[in-house]
Amino acid sequence: MKQSEEDTKLFYKLYRALLVYTNQQKGIIRSVTTVDEFMQLPSKEINKIREALYEQPELIDAFVQENLFNFSQDELEIVRSWNNFLKAEFYLFRYLKKYAIFLDNRSPPKAYGVLALVSDFQNIVSQKLPVYLKAVLLPFKGQIIYDGILIPSPVSFGPGIRRDLKERYQEAKARFGIITSLPWVEIKDSDEERLKAYLSSEATRLKYGDKIDGRIKKDPSLLSVYHQEMGKVHARTYGRCLSKIGLRNAWFAILEGEVVAGGCTRAEVERILDEIIPLDKRGFAYVFHLKGK
Known part of the structure; x- marks a missing residue:
């Protein structure tokens, strides 16, 4: 459930350069002007620069426009796509063969299929699933990755919360499927597809009982x-x-x-x-x- 080593190297090459640029523009740590110097920073300082980027996302387009690192057009397009980042709180809910499921805590819920970078998520997060955490999701070559930093919360969940999260996951899959690219654009389902989604689990059948009846009455x-x-x-x-x-x-x-x-x-x-x-x-x-x- 992690991307290839080649793509991971490319990601860090582009992302570290973007953070160095952000640091230069914001003057956060004036002594750091190169990627090598940036990589020597402690995690706390790197996170300051990272937060500054997401607080001022127009820096992404400025970085692409100036192209101080002489990246190719294909590389710049990858960086430009990061305008579609998703910074939120998630439940790291499940490990699947292709990706890990990040379930957001919004309403209605959405489930994202996210690839790891250097190490699988199981080796990064030691807590038992589900894990509540803060993360930034980024598009990368038609898939979703994270930006290399996860901030988990040291809380555990009882049976009631676990059951609720399972229902939210079923609802997310039924309504939107597992989202595997950003930006996510909702596609209007046909009445038949939406009815199938409502019927897909016991939780959604109970929650959308009125909608199920309404759609059938509308179209026998x-x-x-x-x-x-x-x-x-x-x-x-x-x-x-x-x-x-x-x-x-x-x-x-x-x-x-x-x-x-x-x-x-x-x-x-x-x-x-x-x-x-x-x-x-x-x-x-x-x-x-x-x-x-």
């Missing part, structure tokens, strides 16, 4: 989408139950939360459904395969 054709999505939910429960009693490699159909047909092949189940389900409800039946030997 969405009723088949509703039954298909809920069929997936019920199939997970029935699948476990059927497996426990020893059933394997069979096909079943669910309608309105009940198993209404079963057989050895999908074609067999579909034929049964054609015979027993009223035509106006035929599209509501969800067919699933119970695997195993």
